[in-house]
Amino acid sequence: MDLELSLEEAVFGRENEIRLPRAESCTACGGSGAASPSDMATCATCHGTGQQTFRQGFLTIARTCGSCHGAGRTIRKPCGECRGQGRVQRQRTLKVRIPPGVDSENRIRVRGEGEAGEQGGPPGDLYVILHVRDHPVFRREGRDLALDLPITFSQAALGAEIPIPLLGGARRA
DSSP, rough: OEEEOOOOHHEEEEEEEEEEEEEEOTTTTTTTTBGGGGGEEOOOTTTTTTEEEEEEEEEEEEHHHHHHHTEEEEEBOOOOOOTTTTTTEEEEEEEEOOOOOOOOTTTEEETTTTOGGGGGGGOOOEEEEEEEESSSSSSEEEEEEEOOOOHHHHHHHHHHEEEEEEEEEEEEE
């Protein structure tokens, strides 16, 4: 998932709340895709191995079973909620902590908040890719913040008090 941040959020860090659609394990069938456990049957094509083997002379070639797609089981009656997929699409709201000092293209891994695994497997990890918007005053130069502050020749020669913009407000120098 992509997340856009302001420069202030990237420098100081914060906790963001994000909404994302994701596939979650179907609660009605437990992720199996079958209406009930008795509606699962051993695949008649591969006899439960998940592979079909073919002989050509002295060579034996194995490939994934086309009937059960390698699962070794077929569904006689699919679940009514997920239609045999074992997963359903749902909206989730997560809190993601953005640490201070991040930059564009940094990734944050949120363990166990990705898509649900197939056949009731555990969910994967969610990766949040950060994008920092340009700031109207400051620019990043590596790990430093820089700005152009125009002054006149007389201010440079004689000295002057000039307000210096900061991310947290202005300061006199």
